[in-house]
Amino acid sequence: MADKIQSIRGMNDILPDETPAWQFIESRLRQLLKSYNYDEIRFPIVEKTALFKRSIGEVTDIVEKEMYTFEDRNGDSLTLRPEGTAVCVRAGIQNGLLVNQQQRLWYIGPMFRHERPQKGRYRQFHQLGVEVFGLSGPDIDAELIMMSARFWKMLGLQDSVTLQLNSLGTAQAREQYRSVLVDYLQQHSELLDEDSQRRLQTNPLRILDSKNPAIQEMIEQAPRLMEHLDDESRQHFADLCAYLDSVGIAYEINTRLVRGLDYYNRTVFEWVTDKLGAQGTVCAGGRYDGLVKQLGGRETPAVGFAMGLERLVLLVQQEQLKNYIKQPHAVLLMMGERAQAAGLALSEQLRDALPKVRIFNICGGGSFKSQMKRADKSQAEIALILGDDELDKQLITVKYLRQKADNKPQQESLSQDQLIELFKTMLTKNALTEQ
């Protein structure tokens, strides 16, 4: 036997067992986004490396050590997208979607980061991203948070996630705060670990996020970003909080919440869960008013978020899927060669007449008994039996597989027209539970 070729580490197959959960989540997402009137955008998986260096930040971990970067045949440096925002902005600029316009966009698809795989963290992972351009007020920030909150309800996850909120202020305010913070940290530099020493030079705000207990203690006394906000950002944040209060969305203000990507300003938020171990962030986003200009467009306010679909799949409970998994309505048994041809034709005709009906043809023949076994395993509501007897009489035997032996007839012979009528009543009966 030849050697088996394995998939790339951290890049997983999503198997038939798992796809119902994905489909469930994706269909609810589409429904949600439609209800807020957002539009889908699709863009490539590979982009020029410079796009990510310029947007995410040269000294971020993502750019420094997690990107899949390679040269193509022309010698250009290309990168598998590690996130969607930068690509969305590039596409918006390039296609003239952003100038003096408002756009509310979403996208879904795989992202790539070379990290150590863990539960809920993979090298190819999937995100849903939502980005809004051309709106600068706190109202749209609130809309995005309300939208995500609604989504948790749709998935039955409202008790599994909590909202963390912070404001980073304007770039200038952040710059000022940065130097105040660096001063403070340098006074306590003997407490800083190796990681934090390095970040002192590169991204000191991230030190606030450290899990090192000694550092956390010292951070408690550090000057707070909230206290260094400019007036406008302060008002923006207060308005946002008021909007959330007005619809009863609970949040926790976390002044240590900073983002790993450089482009954020003002509002940042994160939905977290304690049910996924170290990978607790399920959805995160914020405002990035400077990015469009930074990537060569006109100055355009923007805000967005992304959620990790793998993590949602892990959170969605099996019971919520039970109305979503769809069994066939009917399973078709074909006994003998004559019935084989007639049966295939029959199921095609049924699909012509009733596009919504789900029929599972038993292929591969076999004894009556083994076909019945397979019919049972299909979970279908009814079995259609077609053999020489039925062909001679121009009838189809219908057996009700899920009706237990009581006084009802378990089996009857129907003409094709009667069968179609039967399916119609089955479909209307199920119409409410299937959507």
Place this chain on the structure above:
RNA sequence: GCGACUAUAGUUCAACGGUUAGAACAUCGGUUUGUGGUACCGAGGAUCUGGGUUCGAUUCCCAGUAGUCGCCCCA
């Protein structure tokens, strides 16, 4: 990228430095090829890869690969 733990049928788990590596579930077949679910009978199917120690390794050691957990990072 760092650390710890793990790797045996499709799956979940046994076992042993030495005959033929067991079981359950799953799969397939059979118990008159026209009646399923239960029962009974039967079949196929595995020691991650490469080195080393040893007369002999699935078992011990090393490396690789992969998974899990933590750090890191992040969605």
